Amino acid sequence: MLRNLQIKDHGNETRLFKRRAIVAISVVIIMMLGIVARLIYLQIYSHQHYSTLSQKNRLKIVPLPPTRGLIYDRNGLLLAKNIPSFSLELIPEQVKDIDKTLERLGQFISIRDSDRAHFKRLVKQKRRFQSIPLRYRLTEEEVARFSVNRHLYKGVSIQARLIRYYPFGKEGVHTIGYVGRIDARELQRIDTANYSATTHIGKLGIERSYEDELHGQVGYQQEEVNAQNRTLRILDSTPPIAGKNLHLNIDIKLQAYADKVLGDYRGSIVAIDPRNGALLAMVSKPNYDPNPFVTGISVKNYSVLRDSPDKPLFNRTILGQYPPGSTVKPFIGLAGLDAGLANNSLFCPGWFELEGDERRYRDWKKHGHGETNLDKAIVQSCDVFFYELAKNLRITQMHKFMTQFGFGQKTGIDIIGELAGLFPSREWKRHKRGQAWFPGETVITGIGQGFTLTTPLQLASATATLAMNGLRFKPSIVQSMQGNENVEPVQQLATRYKSVLLKEPQNWQRVKRSMMRVMHSARGTARGSGRGAAYKIAGKTGTAQVFGIAQDAEYNEEEIDLRLRDHSLFVGFAPFEKPTIAIAVIAENGGSGGHIAAPIARKVLDAYLVGTEL
Amino acid sequence: MILDSYTAANRRRYSFAGSLHLDAPLIIALLLTAALGLVILYSASNQNEAIIIRQLTRLAVAFGVMMLVAQISPRQLRFWTPWLFAIGIFLLIAVLAFGEGKGAQRWLDFGLLRFQPSEMIKITLPMVLAWYLADAPLPPRPSRVIVCILLIIVPTLLIAKQPDLGTSLVIASSGIFVMLLSGIRWRYIFSAMIAAISAAPLLWYFMHDYQRQRVLTFLNPEQDLLGSGWHIVQSKIAIGSGGVYGKGWLNGTQSHLEFLPERSTDFIFAVYGEEFGLMGILVLLTLYLFIIARSLYISTQAQDTFGRLVGGSIAITFFFNIFVNIGMVTGLLPVVGLPLPLISYGGTSMVTLMIAFGILMSVHTHRKLLSQ
The missing domain is CATH 1.20.58 (Methane Monooxygenase Hydroxylase; Chain G, domain 1)
Known part of the structure; x- marks a missing residue:
């Protein structure tokens, strides 16, 4: 083979290789310079950018929740506190098979379907590495059982959190309210930075209305974390500032007692200190235990509350709008005195007619009261006297006078959501109904029927104003706020509204004395409730029609449906000489005010003024 | 056989390295690089001494094999x-x-x-x-x-x-x-x-699909942040945040807090870049460049075509490994699983590499005087 015998030119091959080696080393150097250029780009030109990214990787800002302010009653009893609660939590990212894990956990920790549903919902909302509560309020036994088995459950842990607890349960719910998990709508409203560590927010009552004060200021902790998001050390921290403690005007024992004496009636009791507007008790019944709402009430239990015809969720003290019935009579009487129209007596035949009108307005007493003056009309609650007085006062004057006591207006109480009630006027009817005012409507307004609607709070507040001879205060639940345990509570000053001024101030006494005789005279409608009292009471009963009764129709209380029975009302204050408490009681469908509402009020007054029952 | 006594190598036997058929400059550069590798690995492995001991054992075996191979004539x-x-x-x-x-x-x-x-x-x-x-x-x-x-x-x-x-x-x-x-x-x-x-x-x-995915990820790493794009992004953050002087040995947050994957093996260069910065990298590149240049020089000095071609190929392939690895870690090239020679933790490729250098030394130390 000629080719194989070819003589190799060693010198030439060596030179050829050297040339190629020089090319090679040149290419190597050029490529290395390329690497260096890339590194200069990364490490010098983009250094700032990547440094920031590297910091972002390793630093985590963890918000620290502030401790929610406590709520005390006027005697320092705790109404809302924070109790440590052990909850079972899962980090979805670290749990392999969530369903299986839940099933296994269920063998020694009770997990209800509702817990499971709540958990599943949260899993969808939260990020994969966040700890999500499955069960709240583990018992000590459950904590112990889990602790023994914890090594078997990666990503499952027991967390101690503070949760809200209301020791008085249902007796405080309508006033104090409760906190619940922040929902989507609230999320829009709140300052997300300040709530970044907070899970619960005030939903109702004081908890909602004083949310900003109770919540406090979030704290922060800067942590170093690894790629698994595990905290390795704490670099820096700003402690949270706890929310303010609230001291209420409410006397929870009085409220609980009022709750008890209202018995099984649906209704409301509002007691107020007329000297400053401090609310002593606010009862709305039926009521319910707020504690399940804190950890998430089950759909079933919630719908029972929501669908109950007794409407337990409804706070009657500020939302219940009732016809005030005869309880307005002292106020109308005062309006009459101030206008100089109530000084004469008239003859009550048991009915009243407007001139040129066939319609008869009945008195509650079928055969009439006979000769009646203002005092008798209040003491015995004569309707005809007030029909006549209302006719003479006319609606405009009545509306103007009653508005001064707060009828038809919000009282300005420091919990959100109260309703204004209604005291009608010509303007109101024209605007809202598009109709002219009829004289007959003036007549029945005189006895608190017709369009007139009041809340129990309004009635109590107006009664307090009457007790104070026109001095009117804004009703308030919160007495003082306390930044922390070591500082003196800051008193909330009583807010005074414009006083009701009479042309002749002695007329206050005239009406109030008649109210006293409602309780303490032989013919008073509430004489039974005034008997044997250690102090003098002034009061007025009311029996408000729930539905219209056809003219001249007889009606038999026993025969009509319980829910269509009259509401039983009472307003009053005591002691007569120096009032320290004003009260409004409404027992829905209770019937006669004198028989039902007044005795209840007496018991509450006794409890507050004598104090043996508390 | 008589000519053996006149070999250039014979003269070289007066030097210690020469007597062992080794090239002193090359072996010193290799040892320095391997030592630097151990320093980096100590940090990359989170100061895991077991890993260091295992790597040391591998290095010892690999250098031993290299010396054995160097004794075999071309x-x-x-x-x-x-x-x-x-x-x-x-x-x-x-x-x-x-x-x-x-x-x-x-x-x-x-x-x-x-x-x-x-x-x-x-x-x-x-x-x-x-x-x-x-x-x-x-x-x-x-x-x-x-x-x-x-x-x-x-x-x-x-x-x-x-x-x-x-x-x-x-x-x-x-x-x-x-x-x-x-x-x-x-x-x-x-x-x-x-x-x-x-x-x-x-x-x-x-x-394969995973290979295509790697190419796609390389072209747009941000698109797949939790998947394979994570590697490239985190590695660029590590190197970039290292800056000129680095965060200091054992102080790399990207590696120690486990953001950087494969930090002991394929991505160890990012650990080095984070902790020692551009300056440290220049030192390593200089060492590498010296090894490559020395290897190419040895090849040019070889007496026959076989030695020249094998030696030159070893030198360039060594560089190719380095370039592909650093290119991958700095985001210049797609992610292909190649270790960084002499630095990455791992056994087989280390032995292979040292066998190659053993061949280079054999080529260099068995030259005959007459052929020159």
């Missing part, structure tokens, strides 16, 4: 070359039939010994090409070039089939480097390059 190496290559190909076929490994079949299990035949090909392919080309005058004629191409394609495809894209790339390259060094005319080389570039879409067609 002539013997050349004699055994075709047989070793044939065995390598046979084992590659065997590994496709019986091999094991996660996701890809790369290993042969001989009971006590687990062995990657592709490592054997890494060394024997350049050798067999050099052996073949040394027979005839250089530059090679086209018919010989075609034989060479076949010799390259067969093992490359077999390894790509395992599938091990990184290794097949390295092996194909090492073969191509032999041919480039053999003096093929530049116009052929440039035509081949153009052909290769236009064949790139064909390569895409043959790729």
Whole structure:
């Protein structure tokens, strides 16, 4: 083979290789310079950018929740506190098979379907590495059982959190309210930075209305974390500032007692200190235990509350709008005195007619009261006297006078959501109904029927104003706020509204004395409730029609449906000489005010003024 | 045999390294780099002493093998070359039939010994090409070039089939480097390059899904932040945040807080860049450049074509490994699983590498005086 015998030119091959080696080393150097250029780009030109990214990787800002302010009653009893609660939590990212894990956990920790549903919902909302509560309020036994088995459950842990607890349960719910998990709508409203560590927010009552004060200021902790998001050390921290403690005007024992004496009636009791507007008790019944709402009430239990015809969720003290019935009579009487129209007596035949009108307005007493003056009309609650007085006062004057006591207006109480009630006027009817005012409507307004609607709070507040001879205060639940345990509570000053001024101030006494005789005279409608009292009471009963009764129709209380029975009302204050408490009681469908509402009020007054029952 | 007493190597035996058939500058540079590697690994492994001891053992074994290989004369190496290559190909076929490994079949299990035949090909392919080309005058004629191409394609495809894209790339390259060094005319080389570039879409067609994903991720790493894009993004953050002087040894947050994946193996360069900065990297690159330059110099001093071509190919392949690894870690190249030579934690490739340097030293220290 000629080719194989070819003589190799060693010198030439060596030179050829050297040339190629020089090319090679040149290419190597050029490529290395390329690497260096890339590194200069990364490490010098983009250094700032990547440094920031590297910091972002390793630093985590963890918000620290502030401790929610406590709520005390006027005697320092705790109404809302924070109790440590052990909850079972899962980090979805670290749990392999969530369903299986839940099933296994269920063998020694009770997990209800509702817990499971709540958990599943949260899993969808939260990020994969966040700890999500499955069960709240583990018992000590459950904590112990889990602790023994914890090594078997990666990503499952027991967390101690503070949760809200209301020791008085249902007796405080309508006033104090409760906190619940922040929902989507609230999320829009709140300052997300300040709530970044907070899970619960005030939903109702004081908890909602004083949310900003109770919540406090979030704290922060800067942590170093690894790629698994595990905290390795704490670099820096700003402690949270706890929310303010609230001291209420409410006397929870009085409220609980009022709750008890209202018995099984649906209704409301509002007691107020007329000297400053401090609310002593606010009862709305039926009521319910707020504690399940804190950890998430089950759909079933919630719908029972929501669908109950007794409407337990409804706070009657500020939302219940009732016809005030005869309880307005002292106020109308005062309006009459101030206008100089109530000084004469008239003859009550048991009915009243407007001139040129066939319609008869009945008195509650079928055969009439006979000769009646203002005092008798209040003491015995004569309707005809007030029909006549209302006719003479006319609606405009009545509306103007009653508005001064707060009828038809919000009282300005420091919990959100109260309703204004209604005291009608010509303007109101024209605007809202598009109709002219009829004289007959003036007549029945005189006895608190017709369009007139009041809340129990309004009635109590107006009664307090009457007790104070026109001095009117804004009703308030919160007495003082306390930044922390070591500082003196800051008193909330009583807010005074414009006083009701009479042309002749002695007329206050005239009406109030008649109210006293409602309780303490032989013919008073509430004489039974005034008997044997250690102090003098002034009061007025009311029996408000729930539905219209056809003219001249007889009606038999026993025969009509319980829910269509009259509401039983009472307003009053005591002691007569120096009032320290004003009260409004409404027992829905209770019937006669004198028989039902007044005795209840007496018991509450006794409890507050004598104090043996508390 | 009489001439043996007149070998240049004989004169070199007066030096200690020479007497052991070793090249002192090269072995010092290799040892320095390996020592630097241990320092980096100590940090990258989160100060895991067990890992350091294992790596030290591997280094000792690898340097030992290197010294043994250096004792074998190039002539013997050349004699055994075709047989070793044939065995390598046979084992590659065997590994496709019986091999094991996660996701890809790369290993042969001989009971006590687990062995990657592709490592054997890494060394024997350049050798067999050099052996073949040394027979005839250089530059090679086209018919010989075609034989060479076949010799390259067969093992490359077999390894790509395992599938091990990184290794097949390295092996194909090492073969191509032999041919480039053999003096093929530049116009052929440039035509081949153009052909290769236009064949790139064909390569895409043959790729596995995970390989395609890697290429896509390389083109747009931010798109797949939780998947394989995470590697590139975190590695760039590590290097970039290191800056000029680095965060200091053991102070790299990206590596110590586990943001950086594969930090002891393929991505160890990012740990180094984060903790030692641009300055540290320049030191390492200088060491590498010295090793490459010294290896190329040794090749130019070789007395025969076989030694020259094998040596030159070893030098360039060494660089190719470095470039692909750093290119990958700095986001210049797609992620292919190639370790950083002498630094990354791992056994087989370290031994292969040191065998290659052993061959280089053998070439250098067995030169005969007369041939010069």
